[in-house]
Amino acid sequence: xxxxxxxxxxxxxxxxxxxxxxxxxxxxxxxxxxxxxxxxxxxxxxxxxxxxxxxxxxxxxxxxxxxxxxxxxxxxxxxxxxxxxxxxxxxxxxxxxxxxxxxxxxxxxxxxxxxxxxxxxxxxxxxxxxxxxxxxxxxxxxxxxxxxxxxxxxxxxxxxxxxxxxxxxxxxxxxxxxxxxxxxxxxxxxxxxxxxxxxxxxxxxxxxxxxxxxxxxxxxxxxxxxxxxxxxxxxxxxxxxxxxxxxxxxxxxxxxxxxxxxxxxxxxxxxxxxxxxxxxxxxxxxxxxxxxxxxxxxxxxxxxxxxxx
Amino acid sequence: xxxxxxxxxxxxxxxxxxxxxxxxxxxxxxxxxxxxxxxxxxxxxxxxxxxxxxxxxxxxxxxxxxxxxxxxxxxxxxxxxxxxxxxxxxxxxxxxxxxxxxxxxxxxxxxxxxxxxxxxxxxxxxxxxxxxxxxxxxxxxxxxxxxxxxxxxxxxxxxxxxxxxxxxxxxxxxxxxxxxxxxxxxxxxxxxxxxxxxxxxxxxxxxxxxxxxxxxxxxxxxxxxxxxxxxxxxxxxxxxxxxxxxxxxxxxxxxxxxxxxxxxxxxxxxxxxxxxxxxxxxxxxxxxxxxxxxxxxxxxxxxxxxxxxxxxxxxxxxxxxxxxxxxxxxxxxxxxxxxxxxxxxxxxxxxxxxxxxxxxxxxxxxxxxxxxxxxxxxxxxxxxxxxxxxxxxxxxxxxxxxxxxxxxxxxxxxxxxxxxxxxxxxxxxxxxxxxxxxxxxxxxxxxxxxxxxxxxxxxxxxxxxxxxxxxxxxxxxxxxxxxxxxxxxxxxxxxxxxxxxxxxxxxxxxxxxxxxxxxxxxxxxxxxxxxxxxxxxxxxxxxxxxxxxxxxxxxxxxxxxxxxxxxxxxxxxxxxxxxxxxxxxxxxxxxxxxxxxxxxxxxxxxxxxxxxxxxxxxxxxxxxxxxxx
Ligand SMILES: Nc1ncnc2c1ncn2[C@@H]1O[C@H](COP(=O)(O)OP(=O)(O)O)[C@@H](O)[C@H]1O
Ligand code: SF4
Ligand SMILES: [Mg+2]
Numbered sequence: 001x002x003x004x005x006x007x008x009x010x011x012x013x014x015x016x017x018x019x020x021x022x023x024x025x026x027x028x029x030x031x032x033x034x035x036x037x038x039x040x041x042x043x044x045x046x047x048x049x050x051x052x053x054x055x056x057x058x059x060x061x062x063x064x065x066x067x068x069x070x071x072x073x074x075x076x077x078x079x080x081x082x083x084x085x086x087x088x089x090x091x092x093x094x095x096x097x098x099x100x101x102x103x104x105x106x107x108x109x110x111x112x113x114x115x116x117x118x119x120x121x122x123x124x125x126x127x128x129x130x131x132x133x134x135x136x137x138x139x140x141x142x143x144x145x146x147x148x149x150x151x152x153x154x155x156x157x158x159x160x161x162x163x164x165x166x167x168x169x170x171x172x173x174x175x176x177x178x179x180x181x182x183x184x185x186x187x188x189x190x191x192x193x194x195x196x197x198x199x200x201x202x203x204x205x206x207x208x209x210x211x212x213x214x215x216x217x218x219x220x221x222x223x224x225x226x227x228x229x230x231x232x233x234x235x236x237x238x239x240x241x242x243x244x245x246x247x248x249x250x251x252x253x254x255x256x257x258x259x260x261x262x263x264x265x266x267x268x269x270x271x272x273x274x275x276x277x278x279x280x281x282x283x284x285x286x287x288x289x290x291x292x293x294x295x296x297x298x299x300x301x302x303x304x305x306x307x308x309x
Numbered sequence: 310x311x312x313x314x315x316x317x318x319x320x321x322x323x324x325x326x327x328x329x330x331x332x333x334x335x336x337x338x339x340x341x342x343x344x345x346x347x348x349x350x351x352x353x354x355x356x357x358x359x360x361x362x363x364x365x366x367x368x369x370x371x372x373x374x375x376x377x378x379x380x381x382x383x384x385x386x387x388x389x390x391x392x393x394x395x396x397x398x399x400x401x402x403x404x405x406x407x408x409x410x411x412x413x414x415x416x417x418x419x420x421x422x423x424x425x426x427x428x429x430x431x432x433x434x435x436x437x438x439x440x441x442x443x444x445x446x447x448x449x450x451x452x453x454x455x456x457x458x459x460x461x462x463x464x465x466x467x468x469x470x471x472x473x474x475x476x477x478x479x480x481x482x483x484x485x486x487x488x489x490x491x492x493x494x495x496x497x498x499x500x501x502x503x504x505x506x507x508x509x510x511x512x513x514x515x516x517x518x519x520x521x522x523x524x525x526x527x528x529x530x531x532x533x534x535x536x537x538x539x540x541x542x543x544x545x546x547x548x549x550x551x552x553x554x555x556x557x558x559x560x561x562x563x564x565x566x567x568x569x570x571x572x573x574x575x576x577x578x579x580x581x582x583x584x585x586x587x588x589x590x591x592x593x594x595x596x597x598x599x600x601x602x603x604x605x606x607x608x609x610x611x612x613x614x615x616x617x618x619x620x621x622x623x624x625x626x627x628x629x630x631x632x633x634x635x636x637x638x639x640x641x642x643x644x645x646x647x648x649x650x651x652x653x654x655x656x657x658x659x660x661x662x663x664x665x666x667x668x669x670x671x672x673x674x675x676x677x678x679x680x681x682x683x684x685x686x687x688x689x690x691x692x693x694x695x696x697x698x699x700x701x702x703x704x705x706x707x708x709x710x711x712x713x714x715x716x717x718x719x720x721x722x723x724x725x726x727x728x729x730x731x732x733x734x735x736x737x738x739x740x741x742x743x744x745x746x747x748x749x750x751x752x753x754x755x756x757x758x759x760x761x762x763x764x765x766x767x768x769x770x771x772x773x774x775x776x777x778x779x780x781x782x783x784x785x786x787x788x789x790x791x792x793x794x795x796x797x798x799x800x801x802x803x804x805x806x807x808x809x810x811x812x813x814x815x816x817x818x819x820x821x822x823x824x825x826x827x828x829x830x831x832x833x834x835x836x837x838x839x840x841x842x843x844x845x846x847x848x849x850x851x852x853x854x855x856x857x858x859x860x861x862x863x864x865x866x867x868x869x870x871x872x873x874x875x876x877x878x879x880x881x882x883x884x885x886x887x888x889x890x891x892x893x894x895x896x897x898x899x900x901x902x903x904x905x906x907x908x909x910x911x912x913x914x915x916x917x918x919x920x921x922x923x924x925x926x927x928x929x930x931x932x933x934x935x936x937x938x
Contacts, residue, residue, distance in 0.1 A: 040325070197766040201776075204719075204758055205831065206750060206783025219770040 044297020050290035090266030105255035114233030116175035121182030129190030146180025182228035318376035347523030350533035409465035463494035521923030535591035542616025566883035661696035670727030702886035733838035757832035763824035
């Protein structure tokens with residue numbers, strides 16, 4: 001409905017209000033305020049619990065996996081059995097072990113690429129927004145370039161032609177192609193925040209630019225940064241799976257994408273090994289679901305009207 | 310049956326991290342067809358909560374905990390969302406203080422009208438109808454082609470009003486629709502609103518903290534305190550004789566600045582904390598007439614002098630009689646309250662040593678659009694001096710160049726021609742218009758700012774102690790415990806005592822007035838010579854403005870500061886300033902000692918500013934308050 005309605009802030013606009021609420025909550029609990037607000041949202045709580053389960057799986061993968069995922073001495077192309085719950089691959093590796101260890105890869109890629117692209121986006125967005133002038137023009141051009149360049153083809157090209165193969169290459173490729181969106185949002189947020197009277201007041205109190213950015217501006221953007229990180233991590237997990245599925249991943253790393261790739265190459269469909277085919281896809285979609293659920297809570301964080309107080 | 314009937318309505322906020330807050334308690338009233346009703350009280354008294362509850366616009370954590378609202382025969386408390394949607398905007402519309410900011414920024418004004426008509430299936434030619442509506446609110450049809458950001462605040466608020474009237478509603482809720490706008494703009498919007506109501510005959514519920522404005526416009530006023538209605542009487546009767554001590558206190562904030570002696574008064578203290586239970590009258594702590602019975606007996610809202618009043622003493626007819634209606638009598642009323650902001654002035658401001666001199670300063674802004682350059686002179690050939698222990702008021706409408714002058718004085722910008730000289734330091738005189746880098750940063754310790762909006766002047770994520778520690782660290786080299794101790798002293802010097810209670814609070818835990826005090830304390834921390842206060846009270850409640858003015862006046866005299874007080878409000882200028890400069894479109898049109906300039910304004914523009922001040926007493930006497938030179 002487009003009838004003028006009473007002012008309800010669009011999601012993500014009132015980051016200071018969010019921050020004030022979060023800071024206030026944090027003082028009563030010792031946990032970060034944004035976390036407490038997220039936890040209170042039911043959908044988000046389920047998402048956080050699911051994600052926590054994946055993180056635990058990844059951390060303790062070597063203990064939980066029944067076999068070494070590269071061990072290929074088992075009978076090939078088994079269906080689910082008592083000693084191989086999800087069967088074995090065409091090379092004779094244990095599918096369950098690969099699934100468990102594959103969680104590590106996804107988590108590592110999500111975490112590392114999420115952190116990396118958030119950092120790049122933060123530095124570029126903050127500098128462009130706060131410094132302004134020609135610096136902003138140059139950086140904005142870069143950001144726009146990053147936005148229009150189609151990420152997937154670029155990822156595929158970079159991954160295909162890179163002289164080395166490895167999980168870190170994938171992480172770097174994903175970060176380099178995925179920072180621009182976050183940078184743009186952060187830049188526009190900084191532009192609103194830097195005109196606040198408290199920023200002028202900090203100038204009058206004698207504070208320098210670096211301190212003003214670190215102490216006055218960034219704390220008012222934490223929810224945006226968390227949001228950006230989640231988005232980037234999710235994109236990275238998807239990106240890695242996609243590359244690996246296309247056979248562009250690191251052949252030595254066990255990952256869900258690579259499992260899907262091998263399952264289709266190894267003729268899982270023909271041999272009727274449904275578990276081998278479905279398990280990695282299902283794991284991937286559960287992980288994506290957990291992120292989506294957490295995002296519901298982040299919307300609530302940015303929009304007080306959705307908060308379940 | 311009245312148009313709007315509210316019976317025993319109660320609203321409670323049940324936020325998760327704070328105790329429940331009984332914001333509206335057992336409120337009943339009626340609004341008849343075409344009636345203009347004012348709802349008054351300080352912020353936090355529950356006015357907006359009541360207004361939103363009536364329209365069923367409350368969102369969690371607010372809940373209606375009892376009572377009934379019926380509009381035009383429909384029970385709104387029971388109605389489903391579908392029914393409410395039909396009623397809202399068509400029969401019941403609203404304009405909020407923030408409405409001007411909620412216009413869709415990416416579509417033109419005309420499209421916003423088109424959307425409204427389409428959403429409610431109004432047939433006919435959009436442009437013709439929209440033009441007609443804009444004419445209603447005295448806007449040119451060219452506004453139709455504009456985007457919201459191309460319009461001023463006042464124009465946007467008029468568009469919001471035109472949209473609210475688009476479907477000819479029967480009742481319009483106006484929640485502080487002109488708060489924060491310039492006095493002249495405010496005046497013209499309100500005048501237009503009064504005319505429209507007469508032409509179109511809609512009823513109005515007008516929510517405001519500004520009793521002066523409401524009394525001028527309303528048929529009837531309801532005064533709210535601590536979530537309850539304490540007085541509900543015809544506006545004329547209230548003016549003749551306000552019955553509740555709280556109403557009397559609110560009226561103390563108004564005076565005619567042209568009178569030879571001007572006094573305003575304020576009610577010390579803040580409204581009660583509604584998360585606690587109170588016995589007796591909620592106003593007891595602040596009431597000058599409180600008796601023992603008031604502490605134990607909660608007064609009922611009973612008939613009194615043509616309306617309803619909730620006060621034990623008034624109901625027994627033992628309040629001192631005050632007949633308002635003449636500005637002279639009001640002076641007597643102010644004295645009912647112990648704290649009166651009356652300021653002593655030095656005999657002759659010329660004695661005071663000059664601290665900062667602005668000499669023949671012009672500031673030109675050139676903007677380039679494509680190949681054409683256009684230039685505006687924001688300030689034209691301005692000269693004046695700020696002196697030690699003296700307040701100089703810089704008065705003018707928004708856009709007249711006041712803030713530009715402040716930026717020139719603080720060195721944020723440089724004049725196109727002319728000089729700004731600082732002569733108040735211990736070292737040699739400084740040419741402010743030539744400072745840069747380190748020198749500019751050092752100069753700033755001498756020139757500090759108090760901002761207009763206390764809600765944006767403090768970082769929401771930083772404690773009060775942090776805000777105060779920065780200037781202390783940068784300019785006085787204080788850290789740790791020493792800084793904390795000094796911060797506490799500063800807080801006490803601005804009336805926030807005991808300071809320990811405030812140091813570790815976050816800004817949102819303080820009221821507007823308290824925040825403005827913190828902002829003032831921060832400005833005092835580097836021990837400046839010049840204090841620039843840019844409309845420091847315009848965002849505050851009328852009832853606490855006098856309090857902040859008194860604080861600023863005291864500080865100026867105590868610390869021998871030179872203050873530039875920027876305002877569009879001549880009453881506050883009259884109360885605080887020794888000298889006045891009136892700025893119109895960048896040019897100083899009038900200047901001199903405050904009493905002379907305001908008492909006998911020669912410039913047309915100064916007179917317009919004077920006539921725009923809300924003056925409830927003008928209506929009672931049937932004339933504009935007479936200038937007395
Ligand atoms: N979202 C909220 N959560 C908790 N308390 C609130 C909230 N909004 C308002 N209140 C409380 O309700 C009371 C009335 O507020 P409000 O209706 O905004 O008053 P007014 O419009 O008169 O300024 C105040 O005590 C205020 O602190
Ligand atoms: S009841 Fe008593 S305390 Fe309350 S307003 Fe009347 S006189 Fe004052
Ligand atoms: Mg309000």
